[in-house]
Amino acid sequence: MSMDDLRTAISDNAAVDLQTELTETQRALREVTLMIEQSQGELTKLAQRNAAITAHLQQAQGQINKITPEELRMAYDSALDAQQRLLVMRGQLEKLQNDKSHLERMKAVLERTASAGGATAAPTNKSQMASVEMLVNAQEAERQRLSRQMHDGPAQALSNFILQTEIAMRLLEVDPVQAREELSSLKVSAMGTFQKVRNFIFELRPMMLDDLGLVPTIRKYADAFREQAGLDVAITVTGAERRLEPYIEVMMFRAIQELIGNASRHSQATSVKVLLDMGDQLVRVTVDDNGKGVDTEILEQSNSLGLKLIKERAEMLSGSFEIDSAVGKGTRVSFSVPARSGL
Secondary structure, eight states: OOOHHHHHHHHHHHHHHEEEEEEHHHHHHHHHHHHHHHHHHHHHHHHHHHHHHHHHHHHHHHTTTTTTTTHHHHHHHHHHHHHHHHHHHHHHHHHHHHHHHHHHHHHHHHHHHHHHTTTHHHHHHHHHHHHHHHHHHHHHHHHHHHHHHIIIIIHHHHHHHHHHHHHHHHHHHHHHHHHHHHHHHHHHHHHHHHHHHHHHHHHHOOOHHTTTTTHHHHHHHHHHHHHHHHOOEEEEEEEEOOOOOOHHHHHHHHEEEEHHHHHTSSSSSSSEEEEEEEEESEEEEEEEEESOOHHHHHEEEOOOHHHHHHHHHHHTTEEEEEEEEESSSSEEEEEEEEEEBBO
């Protein structure tokens, strides 16, 4: 086989792979679109049911002197159940819509790559496409995680607050003692939900990262994670503590956040040690946990978007990434980037 024949074969294989990926994406997009249509129909039915139950509840409220507290409670419970089902369906629909947006972006990238094809451009475009796909997948996964947390936490809690408030208002007229108990329970729930919202805001974008920098932020995050998850997180900082370029601080904070979360969620660790070495030329992070560990060859073949993104971002900044793990022996992840001072 001549060199020209080899180039042609490589180009043909890349084109086939690209077309296969495009066909699969189009199929997945059609399936998600159909599921969205079905979910929207189900959501309409649930909304109608919720409206009917709400009307029944209002009717019961209008006959407060003619029905027993137990009947009123049952009416409120039915309304709460209907609202929760509605919230769940809305959350499912939002996830499907996010999946559709992701597939549409992937389809557009694949179509542009196919239209710009060519023997020499195909491998490069395919590599770029893989990077774009990984970034989009990571963003969508994070959005879905936060969406589920908001739906399962504050969103449902707020729905409960509304019903508890209405119950307390009605009970003030017939059973003041029970009304006070409802209000006391409502206060406790509100305080817990307020703290959850603060935690979500911190995860989305801790303001102190902009104001105080990387070191105070990771120490604060470790304290919060220790309190919430019961994971012993130890932070050690060596070298000259200072501010770095904002994009480096964001990148390093998100990486540390991801690695601590992995140790808690996947490695089943009980302690994590984070070492931040702020050298003159390099800033290096090492996260060491005592979890169950994993075979690194299997890990490299997995779909761990978080680790892949940390590796890719470190290398894009002319840095390095290393992972050392074995089954039953914990995991150590290290990465470094050139030190560029900021403020």
